[in-house]
Amino acid sequence: MRLDILKKEEAQKIKELLFTYEFNDYSTYRMLDREKLKDFLFNQILTLLKFDKNWVVVAYEKEKVVGLATLSFLFWDTKHFGFNMAKIDYLMARGDYTQAAMIKNKLLSYLFQICKNSKITHLSCRININDISSIHALERNGFTFMDTLVTYIFNRYRHKVLNIKELYKVRGFKKKDLQILADIAKEVFSKDRFHLDPHIPHMKANDLFSEWVRNCSSGGYADKIFVAESRKQPVGFLTFKLNKELERFTKYKIAGRGLSAVLPGAKGVYPCLVKAAIQDIILHYDYLEFDTQLNNYEVIKVWQRFGFNFIRAKYTFHKWLS
Secondary structure, eight states: OEEEEOOGGGGGGGHHHHHTOTTOTTTTOTTSOHHHHHHHHHHHHHHHHTSTTEEEEEEEETTEEEEEEEEEEOHHHHHHHSSOEEEEOOEEEOSSHHHHHHHHHHHHHHHHHHHHHTTOOEEEEEEETTOHHHHHHHHHTTOEEEEEEEEEEEETTTOOOOOOOOOSEEEEOOGGGHHHHHHHHHHHOOSSHHHHOTTSOHHHHHHHHHHHHHHHHTTSSOSEEEEEEETTEEEEEEEEEEOHHHHHHHOOOEEEOOOEEEOTTOTTHHHHHHHHHHHHHHHHOSEEEEEEETTOHHHHHHHHHTTOEEEEEEEEEEEEOO
16 A cells, blocks of 8 residues: 655546545535535545645555545644644545555554654544544544534524524624623633643633634624624624535535634523524525534524534544644
8 A cells, every 4th residue: 555645736536535435524415416515525625735734645555546634734723722733634545444444544644744744733633423434543543532513504495483582682793892702702611622632721722712703703714793782781692604615516505613602691692692693594595504512402402492403423533742
């Protein structure tokens, strides 16, 4: 078996492997065309190849592509935490469990050498819960399980807006809200993978979500920010962003990848925020998707109450390299 870094001009070689990949994040969206999703996945790899400090490693057997892994340097995370961080977006291989696990072990070893040469300290990876060979390969190579991320979706063509008593006014974001929202975000998060990683200082993990809110307010991480207020003071917020690349390939508008937080003790705020988001996507989008940790029971209960459907789950792993 031969392993090598993929060059842009060689990208066509990986198409056959990609097009048989069964753990595409959007494969369970019934309305999305399967062939267009294949093109979307291929474009994701092409996009990685455009930037320095991204690597696509390919495993060959007799010049046939039998495995692929990607490594992306995380510039923003690195700046925030103060050590070099990267993530594995894709880890895939042909064959049955034994063959796939063997190929993935070799791919991971190659990635570790890249990390060593690039002085990368921290690696993260999210894997579909059904991808057992990848899960076991990560565990055998020193990755530590951090959390389970579940995704629920609201389909505007199948679901209706739940009529609830709205206890709070929900409005759009104003610049004067920024510091209050940043403080809320800093206070409430504790179940995420950064807080659960014992090597990451809690203060840095807290500050991460404040910075996330700041990036949302500038339009970098969010297209929409909804703010719930009580007595004209913000008590919670919810953001989401359109997946423009996915829309380009499938023609469907899927909004998600958001952040939400509510002041402790402010009961009934989150359902009001969710209703406002649903009312917006019915006018402008096709799907609304939200992610959270599996043990975030209260949030999941709200989604289920509004008719959201469970669509996928992923395990998150971290590895420290020094």
